[in-house]
Amino acid sequence: MTLPVRNLLIGDSESVELERNLWNDRYVPAVMRTNGQSASVKVRYRGGHTRGYPKRSYEVVREGQSFHYNAEFDDPSMIRNALSFHFLPTMGVPSPRTKHVLLQRNGEPLGVYLEIEGVERKFFRRRKIGYSSLFYAINNNADFGLRVPETNRNKSSLLSGYEYRSGGSSEKSRLVSFIRGFNERSGSRLHNFLRMRLDTSNYLRWLGGAVLTGNYDGFEQNYAIYRHSKTGKYRIIPWDYEGTWGRNCYGRIVSSDLVDVKGYNYLTVKLLENPEMRRKYRSILSNAIKGPFTERALMPVVNGMLENIWPDLREDPYRRWTRAEFMGEAEVIRQYIRERRSIVSAAIRKM
Template identity: 40%
Template structure:
């Protein structure tokens, strides 16, 4: 039978039983173990480890893969294989990341694969592009520092959101992925300025540090998809060395489109139209920025965040995945809810769109 364009590529991982036992002995260990990956007729020596936070405790694990020989795979030196276990649709992360692209925001590429480990089917995974120097190079962008917001201290504030205590460092919550120690000062200055510049000077000062239009486009994406966590983590910051401005890149958007990161149903009003975090509040406090955001959001609600635009995409992804979900040992028992999720997401889009339209006046 000839391959269809909708066929998922099959990734076969081979891990020595000794190394597999080591991997499984401590789910919180970030040390990689050696393995081999076979894709089509090509074989790669890799290093593999678990990835994620709460997802490590789930039965279907997510993985971080580093390529060692050859050292590149499809132009990347590392990839992420996400189980998407808590999302009953397996659609939300990809749907959201692609939605950000339609908004003109830098966003990781993603694709579905069927994963085997030592011959056993592990199920459908979402392969995510790593946000690093190769991410920039692929898009023809200038090299620049990249920081991952890996916990909720990345809220652009002087205070921790967990206990309102003063942070030990303004860089708390961030991990530098690319760049050097000197680049940390750019992020330090950004957080410092956000929290100390007087209201009368903020508009003039913040444009020296942040690409405001791209930030507001990102904000529109987070607000539409309703990622509750996306304001204080689940993003990367890229400082464009040509402009000197920070841009924001989304990451891990499985808790969206009407469900949170635990897979629980959210109310359509759980995230306000203004969003959250200190930087967002200060930017929207500036009339010209707030007016731009309102106009942008109006256009998005008319053209991109609509059932007409998104339903064909959702339906296509669902039809592509369904035959493979039947093979997924962790998801095949949940076919009833999987089959109902496209309509759930479509209904969320309609209701969230209406909610946001009703609250556009909050931005006056």
Template identity: 40%
Template sequence: MSHLIPSYALILKEKDLKELRGDLWNDDPVPASLQVEGTTYDVDIAYRGSYTRKFRKRSYRIEFIDPKTFSGAREIHLNAEYKDPSLFRSKLSFDFFNDIGVLSPESQHVNLTRNGSLKGVYLQLESVDEFFLQKRGLPSGPIYYAANNDANFSLMRDEKMKETLLSGYQRAIGEPSDDELLLELINKINTVPLADFPHEISQSFNIDRLLRWLAGAVCTMNNDGFTHNYALYRNSGTGLFEIIPWDYDATWGRKVDGGIMPYDYVPLEGKKSNHLCYLLMRVPEFRKFYRDILEEILETKFTVDYMESNVVSLHEALRPHILLDPYKKSKIDAFDSEPELIFQFIRDRNSFLKEQFVNFN
């Protein structure tokens, strides 16, 4: 069976390509053209990511200039997924989060060429911005990216006071005045007495969505996902914040360097380094709510029976293209072993989490 994925052709003038390559850490874009299905788009392009910029196969952020949108988006991300032997852990994660009721970006795999040279399989990731909200019929509201591990909802990091409570966050959408709402939230989390915390935090967060996000991060075991790798959106209609997952390639049993992560590495309650999660798990009513959500997910969604068709479909769809990917074709044996590795992780992780309920009251 032939498994087609879209082909994108990126074209840069030599001087612009030289400028792009000249400084890996420069976030300023250069002009380019992107050809998709016979249509040419004028775009701005820049590298994206942090440590991933050092890899041979780099990720890109693309903003559409003319036309100004592409498939209802102003900006897309093309992720190389370089350290993920499967190249589909991020997509598997976003699909899983969507299935358990968490706002998640859409994603699809594409083949990318640059100036006629094949760069291989990329994951196209939807940007979390005002177009993300419009597609879902959601009210406008500020959106912040958790840019580093300072985004831990605490006054401190590594036992040191932060220079500012907003360190770790980058405002993607909104006005400077919206920063006051985020400051108020972080102050509230850190100063409200625990007895008043359930009422106060319920006035600031969609608790059901928050606990579902926590359950998803715990199941997929994104070790960085508790203080990083998320976006924060405040729904102007409800006045409540929600967390949106982001960058989930180091999941389903793999670390950020591609190595194996033990299935019991992340505890049932999530990482205590996220002060919000830590406080939630100290409140009996939230612990019970979380347990009910997680138990249902472990029985219905986080199982091999439920996940198998998606894993197999992604593997089969990508395999012919992996064989042509200049960065991955020599590692086809590792790619072929990934489905069973993911299935075994689900079995082991599911059993481990259920065992932890014994001491979780």
């Protein structure tokens, strides 16, 4: 069965403007045709190094809802993001919905893309989650530290790694206060501070998900942080898990022990100083490798996704790999799961 079709209709002048705006994130007006229905949308290119590729990724805003159309150009399987966002909810971490689609531009096929639900107002509404603020972690300055990673100098702003998305006028200073506050505390004062301001269960589950999938870039950027309206505590939502399951974000095979089992960033280090938090984290990892993070649970999903997209991927004008290479990704992912389980299991005993 063929994948759903999304047809972006972009005028000539808007196409010129879109190319001119390749690196500056400005939208142009367009029309999206889906299931015979047309809707006015805004569209722009998205991504980092991938904007220079022949198959580019897009962000489309339709009726106030953002959707990302990822080319997944560096992923030979084209399923690593989708597999991650299937797996993470089994860890208890709300994650964007995904769907593989055929994207067209003015009727011309662009190939198979991954449609990813944007993390914004409708994301929270669908899940009945109240939120008071929302920030995107857009570069490695979002490492929850006080200093710039490259220079070790004090950051000009503790929000320099974040894109403010929504919330009242005090929410920026509130997040700054949180970051500065836990960095300046230790011992029981630190534990009490975090217990009052961070949803530690959510954070540890998110941490475990990033560690198990091997998302090296996911600890210091590529996440969303929001303040839950009912509890007032910060929570994390994952984002951009392309460099996972045995390959990095450039599609290169990496060692299954690339990502430390304790993860990274300053908040993680501070949180895991506490013995109670380490016990909870061990329990989360232990339960995962007994259930959701197993070949038995994941490989049917992997094989199903690969088989589902291959008939259309075969006709993708930008396809880079043969069918044998594409289907061989199942074994790459299987081997990663097997090795990662062993690595995590050994680390749990020493933690």
